[in-house]
Amino acid sequence: MIPEPFRAEPLGKHHDRAAFSCGVTELDTYLQRYVGRNQRRNLIRRFVLIKPDELQRIVGCSTLSNATAIRDHDEDAPLMSPYPEIPALPIGRLAVDRSVQGKGWGRRLLMHALERAARLSKESASALGLVDPVDVRAATFYARYGFRPLASDRRMYLPMKDIRATFADAR
Amino acid sequence: MKNARLDVRLAPEHKKLIEEAARLSGATTSAFMQMTLPERARAVVREHQAVERVVLPSATFDRLWRELDGRPAKVVPELLTQLRKTRS
Numbered sequence: 001m002i003p004e005p006f007r008a009e010p011l012g013k014h015h016d017r018a019a020f021s022c023g024v025t026e027l028d029t030y031l032q033r034y035v036g037r038n039q040r041r042n043l044i045r046r047f048v049l050i051k052p053d054e055l056q057r058i059v060g061c062s063t064l065s066n067a068t069a070i071r072d073h074d075e076d077a078p079l080m081s082p083y084p085e086i087p088a089l090p091i092g093r094l095a096v097d098r099s100v101q102g103k104g105w106g107r108r109l110l111m112h113a114l115e116r117a118a119r120l121s122k123e124s125a126s127a128l129g130l131v132d133p134v135d136v137r138a139a140t141f142y143a144r145y146g147f148r149p150l151a152s153d154r155r156m157y158l159p160m161k162d163i164r165a166t167f168a169d170a171r
Numbered sequence: 172m173k174n175a176r177l178d179v180r181l182a183p184e185h186k187k188l189i190e191e192a193a194r195l196s197g198a199t200t201s202a203f204m205q206m207t208l209p210e211r212a213r214a215v216v217r218e219h220q221a222v223e224r225v226v227l228p229s230a231t232f233d234r235l236w237r238e239l240d241g242r243p244a245k246v247v248p249e250l251l252t253q254l255r256k257t258r259s
Contacts, residue, residue: 002257034219043221067223071232081236090223104257111257114250127239130225132218146249151231161244169246170254 002108004052006059011035011046020058022095024134030093031061047116049096049109060105062094062113064120067130088128089117089160110145118164129158173205 002008011017017031031046038044049060069086071079091113096105117129131147132155133139139149139156147156181189193203217223227235 038221065221065223067225069225069227069232069235072226072228077229077233080233081240084232086232086235086239088225092218107253108257111254128235144249145253146247150225150227150235153225155225157235158247158250159239159244161239162247163250165244166246166250166254170251170258 002049002112006049006051006105006108008047008049008060008109008112011039011048011058011061014056015048015050015058016056017058020061020095021098022101023098024095026134027093027095031058031095046093047109047113049105058097059100060094060096060109062109063090063092064113064116065090065092066126069128069130086128087126088130088157089121089126090130090132091117092132094131106141110142114145114163115167118160118167121160121164127160129160129163131156 013036017035020031021028035044035046039046044063044065046061046063048058051057051059067088067090069088071081071084091110094106094109094113096109114129117126120126129147131142133142139154142156145158146162147158149156189203190200193200196203198206
């Protein structure tokens with residue numbers, strides 16, 4: 001899926017997290033401070049994009065996690081769905097190092113994450129792909145892939161069945 | 172009941188900036204901070220949930236449910252285009 005000279009793999013101890021900088025402090029801090037510990041505890045899983053000639057160098061990253069969309073009890077309208085919850089897979093904190101930005105690596109990372117999400121959802125139920133853009137530019141980026149706003153907040157979504165159908169069609 | 176206090180030192184230019192932002196939103200500096208800080212704190216806490224809880228208004232949830240339940244799966248044209256670009 002991600003053609004050379006880059007490849008994606010799960011974040012490991014040998015990766016140099018301190019050298020990574022995407023320009024958004026929040027995302028850099030997250031990678032440096034929280035990821036290692038929480039990954040060991042099986043609370044998160046982060047994928048990184050590396051250059052095969054610099055195996056420790058992180059040039060991009062993203063996280064796949066679990067979420068549940070919950071229907072608020074703000075109205076008495078009858079429930080239409082069997083459950084008041086919908087399982088979802090958020091693709092989070094997608095970031096590309098400043099040194100390689102603007103070359104389509106964000107697109108490749110997103111495609112890689114969506115492909116894994118589509119595959120995982122065949123074995124562990126998940127009806128929605130979610131993203132949470134940090135700003136307008138990020139929202140424009142996700143809109144290019146068909147992500148639509150959830151209306152009530154800044155998150156955007158794609159039905160998982162449509163993601164699977166698209167990947168099946170492109171095969 | 173608003174009886175807790177939080178004292179912070181900040182750069183003079185940041186104080187000015189906050190005061191200006193408060194003025195622009197038609198709030199006092201105190202009210203502005205009482206409103207924006209918990210908002211930001213909630214967002215950070217939310218982002219650090221292992222399993223995120225996305226609470227949706229019932230109208231949004233029901234619209235989403237109708238889309239998931241009420242129609243067959245379809246190819247997303249934008250996604251397909253980007254996918255082909257990535258694979259070629």
